[in-house]
Amino acid sequence: MRKVAWISVMQLVLFGWVDRLFNYKEQSFYIFGRRDEPELGCRHTIKSHGAELARKHKFDWLILLLLLVIEIILYVIHPFHRFVGEDMMTDLKYPMKDNTVPVWAVPLYAILLPVSIFLLFYIRRSDVYDLHHSILGLLFAVLITAVLTDAIKDAVGRPRPDFFWRCFPDGRDEYDRWGNVVCHGKKIDIKEGHKSFPSGHTSWSFAGLGFLSLYLSGKIKAFDRRGHVAKLCIIFLPILAACLVGVSRVDDYWHHWQDVFAGGLLGLTVATLCYLQFFPPPYNTEGWGPYAYFRALEQISSSNPQPVNDVSMAVQGVNQRTTPNSIVDDQNLSSTYEAMESGKR
Secondary structure (H helix, E strand, C coil): CHHHHHHHHHHHHHHHHHHHHHHHHHHHHHHHCCCHHHHHCCCCCHHHHHHHHHHHCHHHHHHHHHHHHHHHHHHHCCCCCCCCCHHHHHHHCCCCCCCCCCHHHHHHHHHHHHHHHHHHHHHHHCCHHHHHHHHHHHHHHHHHHHHHHHHHHHHHCCCCCCHHHHHCCCCCCCECCCCCECCCCCHHHHHHHCCCCCCHHHHHHHHHHHHHHHHHHHHCCCCCCCCCCHHHHHHHHHHHHHHHHHHHHHHCCCCCHHHHHHHHHHHHHHHHHHHHHHCCCCCCCCCCCCHHHHHHHHHHHHHCHHHHHHHHHHHHHHHHHHHHHHHHHHHHHHHHHHHHHHCCC
């Protein structure tokens, strides 16, 4: 009899938790899902609010253009030619190699790849605030990182690990009376040879892919305290890709490890700051959407409270449907325990 009683207890517990799980999902669908958005009228698309949103942030887009111009100027000008003596050449004689990750590929995975993912979320949710602010934040992260990186490159002028062969392609080194190098290689190679610190590939990669990682962590609610560690694997993928780009820069002898470390730290820091300008922290309960979306939701709620009441009534209806079931489960569970204690089963 006790065995039958324990089986009854397990059945009640199992069915009770399954019922509560489905009721919880249904209730969450009303609060956090798509059903409340059409009722509140908060489907702001590119067609309906795109132009207005762009005009509102026109100065931000102008600043982006200014950053782009500054970046072009910093890339064109010559860096500081640091003193390089003969005794320093010991660590600068690594062979010249081609880039494992070409320069043209960096904007593809650091900008176009995140933007394509932003577009996928826009197709799913039709939220122009999320699309606009994610693209704007990404471009700010990448361009601010690029300006800082090239400004530091030009100011520091650290020679690359393959500087010897850039300066002396024939292997015959030459120095002036102060012991500084007298290069006779190609001007473009010598110019690039003084741009080691920090790594531009790495800083761009961590800026773009780091921003994407923060964006995904908010969208999939990676820090919702439910213990779904598999979500972390998704948000670590962009970071892993950025790390591998940094490793390739050391393997190709284009950078010292300090250059890569500084570039990664710079890019990830700027990406985090730019992300937090538009989105709550990923561990926040509202971290799945931009600040502007919730402000628009509040404005609609204050101007038209009736739809909000409808949503509230719908949520209350879900609660009313779940409450009797939970009460019946608790009563059945209590009666089973009493039967076990009295020895009737």
